[in-house]
Amino acid sequence: MNSVSIDIENVTVTYHSKVALHQAALQLKAGTICGLVGMNGAGKSTLFKAIMGFVKPVSGKILINGLTIRQAQKSNLVAYVPQSEEVDWNFPVSVYDVVMMGRYGYMNLLRVPRSCDKKAVRDSLERVEMWQMRDRPIGELSGGQKKRTFFARALAQQGTVLLLDEPFAGVDIKTEKMMITLLVELSQTERTILISTHDLASITTFCDQVVLINRSILAYGKTSEVFTEENLSRTFGGAVGDFSSAKRQVN
Amino acid sequence: MDLIQWFAAPLQHGFMIKAILVSALVGVVCSALSCYMTLKGWALMGDAVSHAVMPGVVIAYVLNIPLAVGAFVFGVGSVIAIGFIKSKTRIKEDTVIGLVFTGFFALGLVLVSKIKSSVDLTHILFGNILGISDADITQTVIISAITLVTLAILQKDLILFCFDSTHARSIGLNITFLYYVLLSLLSLAAVAGLQTVGIILVVAMLVTPGATAYLLSDRFDHMLLIAMASGVFSSVMGTYISYHIDGSTGGCIVVVQTLLFLAAMIFAPKHGLLVRSRNSQTVSESDANQ
Incomplete structure (x- = not known):
């Protein structure tokens, strides 16, 4: 209970000798919903990539539930919900196929689904109300349905850490409400959820923790304590437009 | 029957039987791979x-x-x-x-x-x-x-x-x-x-059947089957045609593949040009009605 789920210790990441993330340190306890807030290029996706093991930090280390990234991958601990722009929506796969991909890590080499895999897929699709749509090609879905499909895949993966990249961009109110409800439910079962976004308004409604990031982690902790005028101004580099709109959203 | 004769005549030659079988096999293999090539870009x-x-x-x-x-x-x-x-x-x-x-x-x-x-x-x-x-x-x-x-x-x-x-x-x-x-x-x-x-035309074998099938299906397993079927058909028909017109076998195979692709591009039930233009007409009509 309340053990550290994501442990990031003084992580520095560089791309072509440019520092993308400097000395980032962050400990998230199991059962937290944490918003990751920063401008474009502030290092949000770099942090995600580091947690998923796609970029190797030049210094520092990251542990997931005390395991190295590699061990965490093999144990299917980290599930990722991509931004809609990252997905090839013309790919000939159905909703069911996509969600089943969340189970590959549990299957044998041929990826033949067992009954527990089918059950996990069905349960996940039912939770996001997409079971009826399971045979649809993904290209025929609405924005919200697309997002729910990939959310269902993350659910089917049954990881303990869930990373969501701009989950509410281009989705309908129904999907947003459903996802927030599900995220809160997941956090109650000791899942750790990290949400990258620049939609500050939604963050304050359901995230209990916030990380402010701008090339390094500026502040993190309880949403109410971290969302101060000074912190936001540092996060958004004092850009007046961004800052005042951010503040308005918080208020 | 002329048609029977058309298909039977080349089979009198051992080299033609070999050619048809080998090109069909290559058609299957390249077509299967072409699905991945198409999807991966x-x-x-x-x-x-x-x-x-x-x-x-x-x-x-x-x-x-x-x-x-x-x-x-x-x-x-x-x-x-x-x-x-x-x-x-x-x-x-x-x-x-x-x-x-x-x-x-x-x-x-x-x-x-x-x-x-x-x-x-x-x-x-x-x-x-x-x-x-x-x-x-x-x-x-x-x-x-x-x-x-x-x-x-x-x-x-x-x-x-x-x-x-x-x-x-x-x-x-x-x-x-x-x-x-x-x-x-x-x-x-x-x-x-x-x-x-x-070598010059092999890329067609590795791309065209997958592209044709991609227009005809929204499921990978269907796409694979359609690609392989179109690959085998093109290989066999191309070899036959090259025998009858005494033309380049490789050329004939790829021309047949390309014709199949063009047919799919125009007539594909969901992603074909005809359906697309009909759909956009329906949309503009319904817009006009509003």
Whole structure:
């Protein structure tokens, strides 16, 4: 209970000798919903990539539930919900196929689904109300349905850490409400959820923790304590437009 | 019946039976692979690898080792070269690909011209399915078996690799391994295709059936079957047509493939031009009604 789920210790990441993330340190306890807030290029996706093991930090280390990234991958601990722009929506796969991909890590080499895999897929699709749509090609879905499909895949993966990249961009109110409800439910079962976004308004409604990031982690902790005028101004580099709109959203 | 005669006549010749069977087999293999090439957006890569195998083929001839081995080394080598140049210079990927494969191809041309006696350039460039040797048939069968078995075993992983490599990596799949598997199969298929249609046209075998099937299906398993069916049909019909018109076999096969693609492009039930224009008409009519 309340053990550290994501442990990031003084992580520095560089791309072509440019520092993308400097000395980032962050400990998230199991059962937290944490918003990751920063401008474009502030290092949000770099942090995600580091947690998923796609970029190797030049210094520092990251542990997931005390395991190295590699061990965490093999144990299917980290599930990722991509931004809609990252997905090839013309790919000939159905909703069911996509969600089943969340189970590959549990299957044998041929990826033949067992009954527990089918059950996990069905349960996940039912939770996001997409079971009826399971045979649809993904290209025929609405924005919200697309997002729910990939959310269902993350659910089917049954990881303990869930990373969501701009989950509410281009989705309908129904999907947003459903996802927030599900995220809160997941956090109650000791899942750790990290949400990258620049939609500050939604963050304050359901995230209990916030990380402010701008090339390094500026502040993190309880949403109410971290969302101060000074912190936001540092996060958004004092850009007046961004800052005042951010503040308005918080208020 | 003329039609029966049309189909039966070529079968009186042993070389035609061989040609039809081998080209059908190559059609299946290349078509299966073409689905992944189309979905991964690797057409240019297919073109590059199929051309880059040329020096490998020539060297293998000289050393008297299986062509597939030489092709494999140079096919994979070309991609490593592409990756290396791309990461070490500021040149864009498509430029690097164009540069590397023509370089390899040119090297192959030089090699062929210096050792004319053992290798016939036109056979490499345009294929020689009608004169295929038994050793080449054995090699094609082995390549086909390796490719089809590998694709069958790794199908799910390769689909995931093409569709969402981020997710594949995050659940611990070895992306580099899958990348090189696909690449190796591409090199092998290029050798198989080289026998039937030649190096110049082999990229058509590795792209067109997949593209045709992509327009006709929204499910991968259907796409695979349609691609293979269209590949076999084109290979067999192309070989027949080339017999009757006494024309280039490789050319006929690829022309049939291209015609199938054009038909799919126009008449495909969901993604065809006819349906699309009808749909947009319906939309504009309903707009007008509002």
